[in-house]
Amino acid sequence: MNIAILPGDGIGPEIMAEAAKVLDVLRRDGLKVETETALVGGAAYDMHGHPLPPATLKLAQEADAVLFGSVGGPKYDALPRELRPEKAILGLRKECDFFANLRPATVFPELADASSLKPEIVAGLDLMIIRELTGDIYFGEPRGVTGEKGHRVGINTMHYTEAQIVRILHAGFRTARQRSKRLCSIDKMNVLEAMQLWRDIANELAPEYPDVELTHMLVDNAAMQLVRNPKHFDVVVCGNMFGDILSDEASMLTGSIGMLPSASLDANGKGLYEPIHGSAPDIAGKGVANPLAQILSLAMMLKYTFNLPGPAARVENAVRKALASGLRTGDIARQGERVCSTAEMGEAVVRGL
Numbered sequence: 001m002n003i004a005i006l007p008g009d010g011i012g013p014e015i016m017a018e019a020a021k022v023l024d025v026l027r028r029d030g031l032k033v034e035t036e037t038a039l040v041g042g043a044a045y046d047m048h049g050h051p052l053p054p055a056t057l058k059l060a061q062e063a064d065a066v067l068f069g070s071v072g073g074p075k076y077d078a079l080p081r082e083l084r085p086e087k088a089i090l091g092l093r094k095e096c097d098f099f100a101n102l103r104p105a106t107v108f109p110e111l112a113d114a115s116s117l118k119p120e121i122v123a124g125l126d127l128m129i130i131r132e133l134t135g136d137i138y139f140g141e142p143r144g145v146t147g148e149k150g151h152r153v154g155i156n157t158m159h160y161t162e163a164q165i166v167r168i169l170h171a172g173f174r175t176a177r178q179r180s181k182r183l184c185s186i187d188k189m190n191v192l193e194a195m196q197l198w199r200d201i202a203n204e205l206a207p208e209y210p211d212v213e214l215t216h217m218l219v220d221n222a223a224m225q226l227v228r229n230p231k232h233f234d235v236v237v238c239g240n241m242f243g244d245i246l247s248d249e250a251s252m253l254t255g256s257i258g259m260l261p262s263a264s265l266d267a268n269g270k271g272l273y274e275p276i277h278g279s280a281p282d283i284a285g286k287g288v289a290n291p292l293a294q295i296l297s298l299a300m301m302l303k304y305t306f307n308l309p310g311p312a313a314r315v316e317n318a319v320r321k322a323l324a325s326g327l328r329t330g331d332i333a334r335q336g337e338r339v340c341s342t343a344e345m346g347e348a349v350v351r352g353l
């Protein structure tokens with residue numbers, strides 16, 4: 001197994017160091033993994049003048065899987081769009097065709113009271129958002145700002161081909177089949193033609209999955225239902241933009257965005273695995289970030305790319321044990337609770353293994 005390690009910016013390198021410790025234990029216990037590390041995002045821009053240098057892209061393309069940290073920081077905010085750190089993750093998704101983004105939102109029993117919602121609303125929550133990653137307004141043309149000052153026009157285009165919609169909906173149906181057999185497809189067909197196409201295609205595919213119950217929901221209603229009654233949902237499938245927004249919302253149901261991993265898969269199961277949080281420049285370099293989303297991203301990699309549910313569960317259980325031992329990083333600590341460091345949490349997971 002060849003894993004490309006791309007720590008990136010901000011807290012990325014700090015949390016990646018803890019995931020590397022976990023990987024070391026698995027390797028010691030017989031897992032055959034080779035890793036190679038490369039710069040990405042702002043760190044790559046500083047060194048090579050581009051957030052996704054050719055060598056980094058090549059490493060990602062040749063690896064079996066990519067473990068990604070996070071990119072971005074205020075230092076890079078003034079750069080032209082093409083050179084911004086975010087361009088690295090968007091470029092990797094597009095170039096490697098990582099179109100199916102799996103974003104689980106699971107409430108660990110140990111953390112049911114960390115959510116800003118009442119514990120009874122979120123306890124036991126286990127939902128999976130499947131977000132399309134290579135189309136939509138993120139990549140649609142035309143785009144840009146035209147015209148003269150006083151009359152400028154900003155343009156972005158929601159653009160989806162039938163092929164793009166079909167493949168992500170299949171991913172949704174298949175995932176639903178493995179879980180509760182309920183799939184909720186999100187769109188905005190009451191206003192947008194592209195989303196009418198999305199809904200039509202969902203209905204056309206449904207007969208191929210007679211065992212899955214397909215429902216539809218408009219995205220504004222979905223945003224509301226997610227905080228009203230999140231356990232109503234099991235598998236949710238949506239386009240790139242709506243998935244970006246709804247997955248951040250769903251993450252807060254679980255108490256902390258610092259807990260949530262994600263997988264971005266191509267058609268062959270190769271994938272990029274990353275925390276759903278960003279580079280958190282405000283706490284970078286202080287050794288206080290929560291490394292669990294990065295470690296759980298590694299667990300997802302074992303499960304989805306390498307088909308090793310046993311070792312994946314072993315890592316997840318070790319995370320549960322670290323939480324059960326009472327350790328809390330700042331993002332999940334309640335008022336008055338002792339706050340542990342990134343390394344303390346990582347080492348607790350290693351002990352749990």
Ligand code: IPM
Pocket residue numbers: 086089090244276
């Ligand atoms: C995410 C992030 C990215 C996105 C940014 C960093 C480009 O918010 O992975 O959700 O918008 O997709």
Ligand code: MG
Pocket residue numbers: 244245248
């Ligand atoms: Mg986002």
